[in-house]
Amino acid sequence: MTCDEADNLIHPLIDGELDAAHARDVEAHVAGCARCAARLADYHAMRRHLAAADLAYAAPEHLRRRIVARLPAPQAERSRRTLLKGFAFGAAASAAAAAGVVFMVLRSQKEDRLFGEVVSAHLRSLQGERLIEVASTDRHTVKPWFNGRLDLAPPVVDLTAQGFTLLGGRLDYLDGQAVAAIVYRRRIHVINLFVARAEGALARNATTETLHGFHIRRWSEQGFNLWAVSDINSEELQEFEQRFKDALGASG
Numbered sequence: 001m002t003c004d005e006a007d008n009l010i011h012p013l014i015d016g017e018l019d020a021a022h023a024r025d026v027e028a029h030v031a032g033c034a035r036c037a038a039r040l041a042d043y044h045a046m047r048r049h050l051a052a053a054d055l056a057y058a059a060p061e062h063l064r065r066r067i068v069a070r071l072p073a074p075q076a077e078r079s080r081r082t083l084l085k086g087f088a089f090g091a092a093a094s095a096a097a098a099a100g101v102v103f104m105v106l107r108s109q110k111e112d113r114l115f116g117e118v119v120s121a122h123l124r125s126l127q128g129e130r131l132i133e134v135a136s137t138d139r140h141t142v143k144p145w146f147n148g149r150l151d152l153a154p155p156v157v158d159l160t161a162q163g164f165t166l167l168g169g170r171l172d173y174l175d176g177q178a179v180a181a182i183v184y185r186r187r188i189h190v191i192n193l194f195v196a197r198a199e200g201a202l203a204r205n206a207t208t209e210t211l212h213g214f215h216i217r218r219w220s221e222q223g224f225n226l227w228a229v230s231d232i233n234s235e236e237l238q239e240f241e242q243r244f245k246d247a248l249g250a251s252g
Helices: 003-014 020-031 034-052 061-070 080-126 139-145 234-251
Strands: 165-174 177-186 189-197 204-211 214-221 224-230
Touching: 003 020, 003 034, 003 080, 020 034, 080 165, 080 177, 080 189, 080 204, 080 214, 080 224, 139 165, 165 189, 177 234, 189 234, 204 234, 214 234, 224 234
Parallel strands: none
Antiparallel strands: 165 177, 177 189, 189 224, 204 214, 214 224
């Protein structure tokens, strides 16, 4: 194992995301490499400092002012019952606003964690022989392979004519659930397209994230959540997403 390969796997090792074989490979490399051992020690120290730090979220001042502005204005002569109703309304408004802030923070944290899992799954697939479980350039072979293995029928399209060659597929895991991984190749670069069932049927506009040097194109449609991840440039990954959508729409 080279230092570059170890760099890509150190974070999954610390997070307990590597299988036993890859974990042993990284640990064996670190045991004989002072540079990687120092890097691993730095990461462990960083995690200890973060664990000890107070990272509680404090709502900004402008949010407090917005909440106060929504509270009922004081009136000169009000009955005790009216006053209590006002307090109840203010408490409900404050609780609703606070709940909204917590929801947005938790949703952001979950999405960030999912992006990390997507990159980790992509890296694991490039190690050893785990990239493909059903090898075929025929979508009529790849799609039926998932029958009985998943509770969904993932969309599989052939984009060879558009420069994205279908290689096959496999089962993988994101957020604790089994998902489909459809594998494509762009020149010498691998694209993993992860497909999971969406909670709702509404389509979601595509966004691009970059993590550890990998680009992730994330969108949802037709009841699926999709993540395309690769080390190709973001423009080509965006092109892949658009070509996939066009082909899926034509086949549907």
